[in-house]
Amino acid sequence: MRTLRTALAGIGSTYAELLWPTRCIGCDLPDQLLCDECRATLPWIAQRWACPVCGAPFGWLTCTECGRSRQRDQATGAVPPQDGPRERWPMRSVVCSMSYRGTPAAIVTGLKDAHELRLAPLMAAAIATSLDEASAWDASDGLPRFDPSRTDALCFVPATAAAFARRGFDHMELVARELCGQLGLALHDALVRRQGRDQRVLGRKERARNVWGTVSVARDVSGLNLLLVDDVITTGASLGACTQALLDAGAASVTACAFARVTG
Numbered sequence: 001m002r003t004l005r006t007a008l009a010g011i012g013s014t015y016a017e018l019l020w021p022t023r024c025i026g027c028d029l030p031d032q033l034l035c036d037e038c039r040a041t042l043p044w045i046a047q048r049w050a051c052p053v054c055g056a057p058f059g060w061l062t063c064t065e066c067g068r069s070r071q072r073d074q075a076t077g078a079v080p081p082q083d084g085p086r087e088r089w090p091m092r093s094v095v096c097s098m099s100y101r102g103t104p105a106a107i108v109t110g111l112k113d114a115h116e117l118r119l120a121p122l123m124a125a126a127i128a129t130s131l132d133e134a135s136a137w138d139a140s141d142g143l144p145r146f147d148p149s150r151t152d153a154l155c156f157v158p159a160t161a162a163a164f165a166r167r168g169f170d171h172m173e174l175v176a177r178e179l180c181g182q183l184g185l186a187l188h189d190a191l192v193r194r195q196g197r198d199q200r201v202l203g204r205k206e207r208a209r210n211v212w213g214t215v216s217v218a219r220d221v222s223g224l225n226l227l228l229v230d231d232v233i234t235t236g237a238s239l240g241a242c243t244q245a246l247l248d249a250g251a252a253s254v255t256a257c258a259f260a261r262v263t264g
């Protein structure tokens with residue numbers, strides 16, 4: 001029975017390949033989902049120089065994205081605690097894998113809107129790689145930006161009901177499940193998003209106002225150190241609102257991560 005099922009799955013994928021041949025998500029070259037050239041030129045964010053508060057590239061000392069400045073004490077060389085706008089960035093640290101342009105943007109669109117589900121493990125692998133890199137550098141609390149031994153479970157920023165209905169699936173649940181497998185963490189599907197106005201038609205400031213108050217926590221998170229994952233950070237509004245909801249519900253800490261980061 002298993003052999004028959006495997007054979008049928010094989011025939012299915014052969015027909016699928018004939019009807020919709022695999023092409024590179026970045027450049028449309030045939031045969032590979034992400035060709036060697038596009039893979040080699042992905043705009044990775046170097047975690048060494050990234051802002052530990054909002055994950056922006058090159059924001060380690062001062063960050064124009066979250067308005068944080070961090071001057072070393074001239075006498076001792078010590079770095080003081082972060083002094084950025086905590087209310088917008090309540091997570092203890094944010095780790096983003098790539099700048100949101102070119103191939104990474106095509107990867108997110110390919111998963112969300114073209115339903116290329118094979119991109120979910122690819123996004124999760126990129127996030128896991130960046131978390132591993134970020135674990136070598138400290139967050140503003142002096143602890144590593146990511147520490148798997150201090151992480152109890154993984155949550156994801158859920159789709160709104162309208163987005164779920166439009167797409168028929170929650171792409172971030174897929175990425176979160178893959179990431180759980182790669183990091184050896186349990187999935188804690190704790191967040192629920194009620195419908196606000198469609199984020200796609202709003203400007204940056206309106207987005208931030210819109211998402212606040214539409215997030216609620218449906219499962220017990222008290223005392224948990226959570227890793228929260230999203231696809232793209234634009235203003236930080238969705239991640240910030242989800243983080244605040246988790247902290248208000250009693251989570252001990254929230255470390256956030258995302259596949260891509262809009263900058264500038």
Ligand SMILES: [Zn+2]
Nearest residue numbers: 024027035038
């Ligand atoms: Zn390519």
Ligand SMILES: [Zn+2]
Nearest residue numbers: 051054063066
């Ligand atoms: Zn920043």
